[in-house]
Amino acid sequence: MWEVAGKVAVVLVLGRLGWSLLKGIYGTFLASILHLNLNIKKTGEWAVVTGATDGIGKAFAFELARLGFKVVLVSRSPFKLQNVAAEIKSQHGVETRIIDVDFTRTDIYTRLEDELSGLDVGVLVNNVGMSYDHPEFFIDLPECSQTCERLINCNIRSLTEMTRIVLPGMAQRRRGLVLNLSSLSSTIPAPLLAVYGATKAYVSSLSESLSVEYKGKGVLIQCLLPGYVVSNMSKFRRPTIMVPSPTAYVRSVLRTSGVESHTAGYYMHKIQIYFIELAKAYLPGWVLQSIVFHQLSSFRLRALRKKQKENKAQ
Ligand SMILES: NC(=O)c1ccc[n+]([C@@H]2O[C@H](COP(=O)([O-])OP(=O)(O)OC[C@H]3O[C@@H](n4cnc5c(N)ncnc54)[C@H](OP(=O)(O)O)[C@@H]3O)[C@@H](O)[C@H]2O)c1
Secondary structure (H helix, E strand, O other): OHHHHHHHHHHHHHHHHHHHHHHHHHHHHHHHHOOOOOOHHHHOOEEEEEOOOOHHHHHHHHHHHHOOOEEEEEEOOHHHHHHHHHHHHHHHOOOEEEEEOOOOOOOOHHHHHHHHOOOOEEEEEEOOOOOOOOOOOHHHOOOHHHHHHHHHHHHHHHHHHHHHHHHHHHHHHOOEEEEEEOOHHHHOOOOOOHHHHHHHHHHHHHHHHHHHHHHOOOEEEEEEOOOOOOOOOOOOOOOOOOOOOHHHHHHHHHHHOOOOOEEOOOHHHHHHHHHHHHHHHHOOHHHHHHHHHHHHHHHHHHHHHHHHHHHHHO
8 A cells, every 4th residue: 555655656746747847848948949939029019128227127128129129218327228228229220218217216107107108018028126235134224114115116116007007008909918027036935135035926926916817808917037147136247057147038038928927937947946846845944944044144244244345445
């Protein structure tokens, strides 16, 4: 009897592993090779990208322009916006518009609504986001109350309001794609990045619910959960197999649109999430919590030491 139970358990585990592997290969490679993913170009004329002057957002703006979209670049610094718009125009020859707003503020949405009204927006990339300067204990965050408010406005309010503004037109036209940047950190406890992790969990939850609400109305809502990608925010400077460049990440994501509604978007990050899910299913919670806490504690100490050195040098 125990022998049969053991064999059934092995078959179940191997079956689950095989199924996940097949799903991963299909979503990452096969679907786009067979053109079964979304034909993004058919969603509309314009793409709107928030946080479009650096990192993942900038890569989305360039990639969507390369596909032929006119692009609305929404970000904080007018000078950087003008530079990115000029680069896109010279590389891809498409029309661009720029909107300079600070997403930590709450009084910007009437202007955004006015500037976007009447545009045939096919793709909205809710990319803008901020994190802590370095991992830190909650009550030791500098100006804790204001910092939390800024994080919530930038990571949660921005995405909710931008979706509210753009979605009605998409639903009316019965076509559109909304890409929401969550994070792998929303799938695990994020000690020392608690508020950041919690804002990203909001993004995941809202995206999943909206994706069900709007699927029948022709609008796809896709939630992205990247691990580390080279950028100012991640502080990773060189791409590796685990940490792709923003362009490599974005190209990989666009292959999955219409196939995976909740995805890491990049194959190595998908494998990371797969092992996280296994750990959550089969190990006690404290194991994963301790691993993350240990890693982020070491990042925190390194950042504090660097700051100390910089202060001494001044
Ligand atoms: N990189 C990663 O490893 C990683 C991993 C998981 C999730 N993510 C998520 O991916 C998204 C993009 O991250 P990233 O690493 O590409 O970030 P990034 O390199 O720091 O770029 C952020 C972009 O957002 C703009 N921005 C920042 N604060 C703003 C504000 N208050 N108002 C308007 N624009 C603002 C920045 O403009 P300025 O140029 O003016 O600063 C910049 O264009 C974020 O939502 C992040 O949480 C990133």
